[in-house]
Structure formats: structure tokens, C-alpha cells
Amino acid sequence: MWTRQTHIKKGGQVELPPVKEQISKLISSALESLGGVFAEGRTQVERTRDTKNGHFATNVALTLAKAAGQPPRKLAEQIVAALPASELVSRVEVAGPGFINFFVAPGAWQALAGEILAAGEQYGRGNVGGGTKVLIEFVSANPTGPLHVGHGRGAAYGSTLASVMAASGFEVAREYYINDAGRQADIFGVSVWLRYLLLRGIEVRVPAKAYPGDYISGIAESLALEHDAAFERDAATVTRGLPGADDPEAELDAYIARARELLGDDYRRMLDFALTAQLGEIRGTLDDFGVRFDRWYSERELVTSNAIRHALDELKARGHTYERDGALWLRTEALGDEKDRVLIRENGQHTYFAADVAYHLDKLERGHALLIDVWGADHHGYIARVKASIQALTGRGDAFEVALVQFVTLSAGRMGKRSGNFVTLRELIQDAGPDATRFFYLTRSNDQHLEFDVELAKSRSNENPVFYIQYAHARCASVLRQLDEKGFVHDAANGAANIARLSEEQEQALLVTLSRFPEVVESAALSRAPHQLPHYLRDVANDFHSWYNAHQFIIDDAPLRDARLNLMLATRQVLRNGLALVGVSAPEAM
RNA sequence: GCCCCGGUAGCUCAGCUGGAUAGAGCGUCCCCCUCCUAAGGGGAAGGUCGCAGGUUCGACUCCUGCUCGGGGCACCA
Numbered sequence: 154m155w156t157r158q159t160h161i162k163k164g165g166q167v168e169l170p171p172v173k174e175q176i177s178k179l180i181s182s183a184l185e186s187l188g189g190v191f192a193e194g195r196t197q198v199e200r201t202r203d204t205k206n207g208h209f210a211t212n213v214a215l216t217l218a219k220a221a222g223q224p225p226r227k228l229a230e231q232i233v234a235a236l237p238a239s240e241l242v243s244r245v246e247v248a249g250p251g252f253i254n255f256f257v258a259p260g261a262w263q264a265l266a267g268e269i270l271a272a273g274e275q276y277g278r279g280n281v282g283g284g285t286k287v288l289i290e291f292v293s294a295n296p297t298g299p300l301h302v303g304h305g306r307g308a309a310y311g312s313t314l315a316s317v318m319a320a321s322g323f324e325v326a327r328e329y330y331i332n333d334a335g336r337q338a339d340i341f342g343v344s345v346w347l348r349y350l351l352l353r354g355i356e357v358r359v360p361a362k363a364y365p366g367d368y369i370s371g372i373a374e375s376l377a378l379e380h381d382a383a384f385e386r387d388a389a390t391v392t393r394g395l396p397g398a399d400d401p402e403a404e405l406d407a408y409i410a411r412a413r414e415l416l417g418d419d420y421r422r423m424l425d426f427a428l429t430a431q432l433g434e435i436r437g438t439l440d441d442f443g444v445r446f447d448r449w450y451s452e453r454e455l456v457t458s459n460a461i462r463h464a465l466d467e468l469k470a471r472g473h474t475y476e477r478d479g480a481l482w483l484r485t486e487a488l489g490d491e492k493d494r495v496l497i498r499e500n501g502q503h504t505y506f507a508a509d510v511a512y513h514l515d516k517l518e519r520g521h522a523l524l525i526d527v528w529g530a531d532h533h534g535y536i537a538r539v540k541a542s543i544q545a546l547t548g549r550g551d552a553f554e555v556a557l558v559q560f561v562t563l564s565a566g567r568m569g570k571r572s573g574n575f576v577t578l579r580e581l582i583q584d585a586g587p588d589a590t591r592f593f594y595l596t597r598s599n600d601q602h603l604e605f606d607v608e609l610a611k612s613r614s615n616e617n618p619v620f621y622i623q624y625a626h627a628r629c630a631s632v633l634r635q636l637d638e639k640g641f642v643h644d645a646a647n648g649a650a651n652i653a654r655l656s657e658e659q660e661q662a663l664l665v666t667l668s669r670f671p672e673v674v675e676s677a678a679l680s681r682a683p684h685q686l687p688h689y690l691r692d693v694a695n696d697f698h699s700w701y702n703a704h705q706f707i708i709d710d711a712p713l714r715d716a717r718l719n720l721m722l723a724t725r726q727v728l729r730n731g732l733a734l735v736g737v738s739a740p741e742a743m
Numbered sequence: 744g745c746c747c748c749g750g751u752a753g754c755u756c757a758g759c760u761g762g763a764u765a766g767a768g769c770g771u772c773c774c775c776c777u778c779c780u781a782a783g784g785g786g787a788a789g790g791u792c793g794c795a796g797g798u799u800c801g802a803c804u805c806c807u808g809c810u811c812g813g814g815g816c817a818c819c820a
Binding site: 199200201202203206210212215218219224225248249250251252295297332335336337338402478479480482491492494495496497498499500502504505506509529530531532533534535536537557559560562596597598600601602604606609613614615616617618620621623624625627628631632633634635636639669672673676680682684685688691692695698699701702703705706707708742743 | 745746747748749755756757758759760761762763764765766767768769770775778779780781782783784785799800801812813814815816817818819820
């Protein structure tokens with residue numbers, strides 16, 4: 154019977170230190186016992202690429218060679234000789250230029266099946282985060298239009314990073330910052346208002362720079378439906394004395410001023426109606442995409458709660474601001490930015506940046522130790538000034554981190570906002586389904602440009618990689634159904650007792666792959682690289698399918714049958730846990 | 744001009760923060776359903792890792808220069 158060092162956790166459940174960690178300990182103790190230069194060696198254990206080089210390898214001998222003045226292979230021999238005896242390892246060899254390869258005994262892998270089943274949904278979770286409070290802000294698209302495919306990528310990335318970090322022991326909060334107080338919101342409101350007037354038969358001219366797109370008309374329609382003539386003003390009053398189209402920006406601003414003037418208190422009601430409608434659409438899309446937020450933080454809250462004033466006071470008190478040309482500036486250049494930035498404009502209005510500074514200060518004051526913002530790559534120039542502002546306010550610029558997500562192109566061509574004609578995230582989800590969409594987004598590294606193959610995502614065929622993984626899960630369910638139909642009952646205890654029967658090479662390979670799961674989750678969290686998960690899950694599915702094709706589960710040999718079913722259930726558990734992290738469903742049948 | 748990301752198989756991309764013959768999917772070619780879903784499995788072909796230097800026992804990985812593609816350099820957000 155296979156045994157190894159265990160310790161009991163508070164909850165009473167048995168926790169087995171991962172194989173990798175145990176190997177690391179063996180090496181450390183060998184280095185310690187040898188002493189001298191060996192004691193300086195940094196124990197580094199890696200998974201091998203190819204199992205013919207064992208399961209794990211260390212390069213300590215190579216790194217020590219210089220200091221020791223001896224050939225690495227010779228050092229490796231000495232380390233191997235000093236390794237404490239362990240039934241964990243079946244064989245150790247010195248290979249290549251001086252690697253030490255470890256072959257793990259089959260029993261150690263077999264025991265994993267039971268560990269995974271015992272851990273259930275907990276398998277893969279870890280605690281590198283140590284309870285660190287992290288605030289992940291993502292999407293934060295302006296509520297002035299529908300989400301497009303670029304936002305979808307940020308949504309998939311941010312939500313999965315949040316899941317993976319939460320699974321790694323971070324205390325994660327997810328937020329969406331609603332930019333509802335600036336000029337863009339006014340432009341949006343006026344765009345809706347003018348459409349509304351047109352719908353009511355009032356002949357006004359829509360400025361060239363107003364938001365185009367059918368969705369504006371849609372919101373205008375519901376505005377008309379719910380408020381009838383409440384926001385009507387006659388055409389002559391609306392357009393009297395407004396500048397022409399030769400300066401589109403000035404024209405737009407004039408319309409905004411006119412709308413405020415004519416509508417009075419109703420302006421805010423009209424604007425709120427439009428913003429609420431659009432935000433509702435955004436929430437609905439994200440909900441369908443499986444993306445949830447702990448808080449939707451409105452820019453307006455920063456004004457009403459005096460958070461902006463608070464942040465500005467802090468900055469002034471610390472001597473980081475000055476006035477010039479009638480505006481209030483922040484000295485960001487001294488803190489690594491290209492130039493100083495305006496907080497309060499000449500016209501007395503705060504900039505988007507000022508609000509953002511206040512928001513980030515608020516995040517820290519709420520106790521978050523790490524702030525991760527997920528931004529589109531086009532915002533990269535904005536990083537330095539936000540970091541500088543946080544540094545100026547709190548001296549904790551390092552607490553701020555930005556994950557840039559590169560651009561998305563569709564197989565049909567690039568999508569941009571405000572072009573009046575773009576593919577929305579909603580359309581994409583409807584066409585390809587949330588599972589395929591999420592999977593496509595997540596499989597690429599965030600700092601890689603993504604070419605989204607819509608046709609492939611839509612195809613319900615074996616060409617679509619997301620089905621490959623889901624199919625592996627469905628197969629497990631199918632086997633259990635067949636088992637039942639044939640009158641067999643799975644005896645997990647019997648399977649555990651006969652777990653040593655899992656001696657086929659496909660079973661070995663699958664077990665080794667399953668053992669990597671906690672490492673992958675941790676790595677994805679620490680390197681902010683959730684794309685590692687879909688790639689890993691593909692490996693799991695691949696190993697499972699190979700095994701499935703080579704051997705039968707439903708057989709008369711009960712001990713072997715039960716043992717195999719244990720491994721199959723362990724595989725299903727890893728697939729489930731992994732798919733849950735990436736937000737893709739694990740179907741029972743396909 | 745300056746800053747950020749990328750250039751790896753025909754196509755789309757991985758490559759675990761410097762390791763041992765560079766991987767996967769799709770596509771191409773061969774083989775496997777009297778057997779738990781063939782949305783599967785096995786095998787083959789396919790590479791000067793953009794180019795040129797450098798760092799060292801070792802470089803796809805780090806540094807420098809160049810080149811090509813994308814993005815950014817507002818009192819807009």
C-alpha cells in the first residue's frame with residue numbers, strides 16, 4: 154500500500170503536499186547535507202517536457218558549476234548520492250549537461266485520483282494570494298453605446314483573471330466604473346434628445362459629431378414612448394443662433410448648452426433615462442456572457458460623495474498641484490509621466506483624469522492592497538499618469554497594475570466604436586454562443602492581437618476547439634449513464650483499494666496532467682495570464698480522449714473497473730473546475 | 744520623434760519568466776467504429792523562432808541596434 158507523509162488540516166481533511174513540493178524538499182535536504190557551495194544552490198524544480206526525462210528535473214548542478222569550479226555532471230552525481238531515500242521517487246538520473254531527472258513512482262500518481270475526488274470543487278485552489286485584497290476593474294465601457302467585440306475581450310479576461318486569483322487565495326472584488334458625468338455622456342444625451350425630437354416630428358438638424366447608430370433611435374423611441382411630449386421644444390427655439398457645421402465640436406457643445414438651457418431640470422431626467430437604458434443593455438449583455446460585478450461604481454458618486462474634492466485636497470496638501478493658464482495641474486512628470494496633467498479645466502470642470510484619480514484613491518482607502526485595471530491597449534499612454542497620481546497621494550504607486558488587452562479584429566475586418574456600424578458583443582454571443590465566445594477570447598494571451606474567427610466560433614463542428622473539451626466532459630457523463638443501464642454500480646472505495654491497477658501508460662499520462670492543475674491555476678493568477686487555463690484543459694481532454702479510445706471503462710473486472718471510474722471521475726472534476734474558472738459550461742451530453 | 748504590444752509550421756496561436764531533439768489546433772496525407780457518442784484516437788509531412796550583434800555552460804526566452812505590423816502620445820474619455 155502506498156503511503157507518504159501527510160498532515161491533517163483543521164477541518165479534518167487530509168492534505169497531501171504536492172509531489173513537486175516533495176521533490177523540492179528532497180533536493181534541499183541533499184544540498185544542506187552536502188554543505189559548502191552546495192548550500193548556496195537555489196532549488197528549482199521544473200516539470201519536464203518529455204517523460205523520458207522523468208517527471209521533474211532540477212538544474213541546480215548547472216547553476217552551481219561556476220561557483221564550485223567543477224563540471225556540472227560531477228556535482229549532479231554528488232547531489233544524487235546525497236538525496237534522502239524516498240518511496241516517492243522510483244528512479245533518479247543525471248542527464249544531459251547536468252540535469253537531475255526524477256521519475257516519480259506510479260503509486261504517487263495513482264494516489265492523486267483519490268485526492269482529487271476528496272477535494273472535489275476545492276481541487277486546484279491554493280493560497281498564494283494569502284488573502285490579499287485585490288480590486289479588479291474591467292470593461293468600464295462608457296454607457297453611451299453597446300459593447301463591441303473589444304469590450305468582450307476585456308470582459309472575458311477580467312472576469313477570468315478574477316476567478317483565477319480568487320481560486321489562488323486572493324480576496325477579489327470586481328468593479329465596473331460608469332463614466333456617466335462627462336462630456337461624452339452629454340453628447341450621448343443630446344444625440345438621443347435630437348432623435349427624439351425628430352421622432353416627434355420636430356425638424357432639427359443632427360450635428361455630424363453626434364452619436365450615430367440605430368441604438369440611439371431605439372432609446373429615443375422608448376423615451377418618446379414613456380415620456381410623450383415631456384422633452385419637446387419647438388424647432389426654432391432649439392436651433393436659433395447655433396453655430397454652423399464648420400466647427401463640429403463647437404456645434405456639439407452649443408447643442409449641449411442649448412439642451413440644458415431649454416430643458417432645465419428635465420435635462421437631467423432625459424439624460425438619466427438615456428444612460429439608464431444604455432447601461433441596462435450593457436448589464437444584460439454582460440450577464441448573458443456570464444460576467445458579474447460586485448459593484449458598479451458611478452463617476453457621479455465621486456462628485457456627490459465629495460471624493461473628487463477629497464482627492465484634490467490631498468494632492469494640494471502634499472504640494473503636488475499648481476495653477477497655470479487658469480487650470481489646476483498635477484505634477485505627474487516628476488513621478489514618471491511624460492508631462493504634467495490637468496485636473497480642473499479653465500472652465501472649472503474637472504477632467505476625466507481627476508475623477509479617475511479620486512476613484513483610485515477611494516479604492517485604496519477601501520482597503521484594497523492591489524489594484525488591477527484591465528484596459529484596452531489604446532489606453533496605454535494613460536498608465537503613467539494614474540500611477541503617478543497614486544504615488545503622489547499615497548506613496549503606493551506599486552499597488553497599481555494595468556493589464557493591457559490588445560485589439561480584436563474580426564475575420565471580416567476591424568471593429569471600432571462610433572463608426573456607426575460595428576459588430577456588437579451581443580451579436581457575437583448570439584451567433585457563436587457564450588461558451589465559444591469566451592473560449593476564443595481566453596485562449597490567446599492578452600498581449601497578443603486577437604483575430605477573432607467568427608465563422609469558426611459559430612461552427613458547431615469538430616473544428617471548433619471549445620467542443621473538444623466539453624466533449625470530454627460529456628463523455629464522462631455518458632459512461633456513467635451506460636454503466637447504470639448495464640446494471641453496474643460504481644464502488645469508489647473498491648476503486649481506491651485497487652488504484653494500483655491503473656498501470657496503463659495513458660492512465661499514467663492522464664494522472665500526471667491532472668496533477669498539474671493547481672500549478673496552472675496559480676501560474677495563471679500570478680502571471681495574470683488566464684489563457685494558460687484553456688490550453689491546459691485542452692491537454693486534459695486530449696489525455697482523456699486517448700485513454701478513452703485505448704481502454705474500456707465498463708468491464709467485468711470489478712476492481713479495475715472501479716479504479717478506472719475513480720480516475721474518470723477525477724478527470725471530470727478537473728474539467729469541471731477548470732471550465733468553471735474560464736466561465737464555460739460543462740455539458741452532460743452533446 | 745518618443746512610448747507600449749506583436750513578428751514562432753501554409754493559417755490561428757502556445758512555449759511554464761534562461762534549459763536537454765521548438766509544441767498544439769486547423770488545413771494536407773495515411774490508418775482506426777461487430778467496442779462506453781468518430782464533436783474521438785493513432786501516425787506522417789511541414790521551422791534559418793523577423794534580421795544582425797551581445798551577455799553565458801546554455802538564448803524562442805535577457806540586452807542593444809535595425810526592420811515590418813498594430814496601438815498611443817488633449818484642459819476627449
